[in-house]
Amino acid sequence: MSSKSNLPQLTPFQNAICGGITGAMEISITFPTEYTKTVMQLYPKENAKGAIKVVKDTVAQRGALGLYKGYSALLMFSVPKNYVRFGTYTYIREKHMGEPTKAKNFACGLCAGAAEALLVVTPQETLKTKLIHDKLSDAPKYRNLFHGIYSIAKEAGFKGVYRGPVATMLKQSTNQGIRFVVYEDASKYLS
Numbered sequence: 001m002s003s004k005s006n007l008p009q010l011t012p013f014q015n016a017i018c019g020g021i022t023g024a025m026e027i028s029i030t031f032p033t034e035y036t037k038t039v040m041q042l043y044p045k046e047n048a049k050g051a052i053k054v055v056k057d058t059v060a061q062r063g064a065l066g067l068y069k070g071y072s073a074l075l076m077f078s079v080p081k082n083y084v085r086f087g088t089y090t091y092i093r094e095k096h097m098g099e100p101t102k103a104k105n106f107a108c109g110l111c112a113g114a115a116e117a118l119l120v121v122t123p124q125e126t127l128k129t130k131l132i133h134d135k136l137s138d139a140p141k142y143r144n145l146f147h148g149i150y151s152i153a154k155e156a157g158f159k160g161v162y163r164g165p166v167a168t169m170l171k172q173s174t175n176q177g178i179r180f181v182v183y184e185d186a187s188k189y190l191s
Contacts, residue, residue: 012091019086020079027078032067034074038132070132072145077124081116088112089180105184106177113176117169123161125168127152 010018027034036054040047046054058066089112097104131148134140142148153161 015090016087019082023078023082081120088115109177109180113173117172
């Protein structure tokens with residue numbers, strides 16, 4: 001037990017599990033915005049309409065669940081992304097950092113962001129865009145999520161699925177560095 005709280009201290013593995021559950025909840029709530037953003041990026045005509053019109057048109061044509069087209073692909077990646085993020089952060093913080101400081105929390109976040117970028121986010125972004133694009137086409141060629149991932153990986157190869165790892169790593173590392181400094185400060189403030 002922590003001396004500052006009645007909550008039990010979680011192991012890196014337990015934090016990873018909590019992160020995975022958090023990721024599933026997060027993407028389930030926020031996916032309609034991801035769907036809208038992706039549609040607007042893929043189709044300039046839709047982009048010109050604006051986000052609210054894209055949402056209204058989608059709901060009118062496909063119902064509210066139309067905003068969840070491609071959801072399974074992001075859900076499948078969101079759980080491991082958050083698993084890696086929280087597990088790596090906790091492991092680095094507990095095993096390698098000693099007494100926490102803002103700089104050390106930032107460094108742990110950088111490591112967590114790099115790990116999630118290399119292990120999950122880079123291929124996720126490529127696959128997500130291709131799968132959503134396929135789902136929105138008049139004649140989708142992928143039968144389901146797994147067929148789509150298999151087909152894309154077979155066609156594009158490892159390099160085709162792993163595009164932009166350095167840029168993704170820089171983005172995710174800085175995002176998580178900042179996220180975990182704020183998270184730790186907020187935790188201290190609230191406890």
